[in-house]
Amino acid sequence: MENCCSTWQVEFSYQVGDLLYAPEVQALHNFPHHHRASRYDHALLVAQLSFRVARTFGLDCRATARCSLLHDLYSGCKDSSSPFFFLRHAWTHPKRALKNAQTLTYLTGKEQNIIASHMWPMCKALPKSREAWLVNVVDSFVAVIDVLGWNHMILRSKP
Ligand SMILES: [Fe+2]
Numbered sequence: 492m493e494n495c496c497s498t499w500q501v502e503f504s505y506q507v508g509d510l511l512y513a514p515e516v517q518a519l520h521n522f523p524h525h526h527r528a529s530r531y532d533h534a535l536l537v538a539q540l541s542f543r544v545a546r547t548f549g550l551d552c553r554a555t556a557r558c559s560l561l562h563d564l565y566s567g568c569k570d571s572s573s574p575f576f577f578l579r580h581a582w583t584h585p586k587r588a589l590k591n592a593q594t595l596t597y598l599t600g601k602e603q604n605i606i607a608s609h610m611w612p613m614c615k616a617l618p619k620s621r622e623a624w625l626v627n628v629v630d631s632f633v634a635v636i637d638v639l640g641w642n643h644m645i646l647r648s649k650p
């Protein structure tokens with residue numbers, strides 16, 4: 492079992508430390524996500540897992556960590572099981588998250604695409620980098636983890 496000071500956790504904190512404690516990110520604790528997690532826990536787990544995969548395969552760890560943490564940065568919007576709601580929400584929230592993320596930090600074109608395309612194929616933007624594909628896949632994986640109620644069994648060092 493890893494302790495609280497694993498190398499990846501130190502590196503992860505270095506890359507996203509300024510964002511983790513931003514009030515806009517901490518506010519995500521207030522919104523349910525996928526029924527059994529908060530939006531904060533969802534985003535943090537996507538960020539931790541995406542970062543670890545990116546680190547393992549030599550991808551852009553900083554872009555991956557920061558954009559995956561911010562990929563669902565929007566307020567409001569309660570969970571709903573309505574298919575119409577889900578499709579509309581899947582189409583619109585990546586744009587909202589991107590707009591909000593850009594008020595917190597500068598994002599390159601590649602980083603903007605990571606956030607904008609995280610719901611593809613249910614949104615317009617196509618992932619254009621390996622990092623964008625990674626976050627797209629990990630986000631879907633974590634959505635299943637959230638629904639199953641396993642988020643807190645996997646999440647490490649929650650700030
Ligand atoms: Fe999302």
Ligand SMILES: [Fe+2]
Nearest residue numbers: 533562563630
């Ligand atoms: Fe997400």
